Amino acid sequence: MPRTLDVTLNARLRPMDRGDRYEDPLVEAFEEADIDCEPTGGGSLLSSDHEPTLCDFSVEVDCDADTAVSIAVAALEEAGAPKGSRLQVDEGDTLGFGVTEGVAVYLNGTDLPPEVYAEGDVNVLVEELRSHLGQEGHLQSWWQGSRETALYFYGPSARRIQDLAGEVLPRFPLAGRCRVVPLPLTLP
Structure with a gap:
């Protein structure tokens, strides 16, 4: 049964940078584990001056929740995810992560x-x-x-x-x- 991973990064990123730095490596990590992974959307929260304040994206994966969390956190932290970032699986509890x-x-x-x-x-x-x-x-x-x-x-x-x-x-x-x-x- 596919799982939806909602990732909120405590990072100020342009959409292209979000994709290159975080989304693409995450998809690659799931593919390397032989797990289907499909991006389903993303965006950025902007200040009144249109400066990015955070960004988020979602992917759908075909594996159990524990495996999804383990792979996602490892890949995102290796990519330099900032402290204060969050991950949620299927609208469940949120897990904080980040290393920078x-x-x-x-x-x-x-x-x-x-x-x-x-x-x-x-x-x-x-x-x-x-x-x-x-x-x-x-x-x-x-x-x-x-x-x-x-x-x-x-x-x-x-x-x-x-x-x-x-x-x-x-x-x-x-x-x-x-x-x-x-x-x-x-x-x-």
Whole structure:
């Protein structure tokens, strides 16, 4: 009898990033276990500024509930699921899971001198952050609003991500007036 797994990730992700980082590896994990798995939908909760605050998706699997939970949690945590994420099978009890903590780096998009925007390259900044963070933090997604752009990093310790990012950001004029904010460890 097919089971429905409802996954709510305490992650700020664009839909494509959600699919690449979490949905696809989950489907692959079930396929590797020789279990049929079919995605059935997903979405993101957005703030009033249209910034993602969490995302969710559902899959239908053809196995018992314990096997479904075991495979799903292992695959999602290996992919870097944030603490505070939830899994529910067939509208039953929810199970919390997750292994990473998140930090958003909000780059100011309106209040810096025009030449900073003209001469700065956000891709160079992102690459330097990625390199400096190493295994301590991974860029999982980003968001561009009307006044700022957010870079969402997740790793074992939000504090460590903040400290390492703080070593890089002052070297980049494009990071002037940025905010570095730890993300909540619980769902909104």
